Amino acid sequence: MQKFGRQSAAAQRAAERREREDAAPRLVQEVPDLTSLRLEIEETNEAAAGASAPKYVRRVVIGSAPALFLIQCGDPGCTDGGHDVTRPIMEALRSHRTIFTGSDECRGSIGPASCTRVLRFEGTAEYAARS
Numbered sequence: 592m593q594k595f596g597r598q599s600a601a602a603q604r605a606a607e608r609r610e611r612e613d614a615a616p617r618l619v620q621e622v623p624d625l626t627s628l629r630l631e632i633e634e635t636n637e638a639a640a641g642a643s644a645p646k647y648v649r650r651v652v653i654g655s656a657p658a659l660f661l662i663q664c665g666d667p668g669c670t671d672g673g674h675d676v677t678r679p680i681m682e683a684l685r686s687h688r689t690i691f692t693g694s695d696e697c698r699g700s701i702g703p704a705s706c707t708r709v710l711r712f713e714g715t716a717e718y719a720a721r722s
């Protein structure tokens with residue numbers, strides 16, 4: 592069971608993330624008039640110029656989603672990395688912005704080196720019309 596330690600560490604991180612998500616307030620409580628949220632996420636590696644992971648879209652399920660945005664680092668060799676973009680996203684949603692962008696550098700490490708991945712996101716949000 593040579594792989595066990597590594598897998599359980601990953602499983603533990605996943606469990607911790609779920610715990611944080613469960614403990615976080617719901618998105619619908621924080622931004623009650625939010626009706627849709629879509630995040631386009633792109634990760635680039637500053638060290639390897641030009642190399643970037645394909646963009647992907649995360650559609651947030653309003654109603655059950657936590658007001659917490661933790662995105663895993665796309666590098667499988669990265670430890671303790673990842674992106675917590677909760678603050679910029681919640682600030683944008685609270686101020687009812689319909690399009691917003693931001694970025695976050697990974698603070699993890701790959702072996703003895705630090706991870707150089709940078710996450711960029713573009714959010715598109717819709718809000719219920721105020722009556």
Ligand SMILES: [Zn+2]
Binds near residue numbers: 664665670697699700
């Ligand atoms: Zn990383």
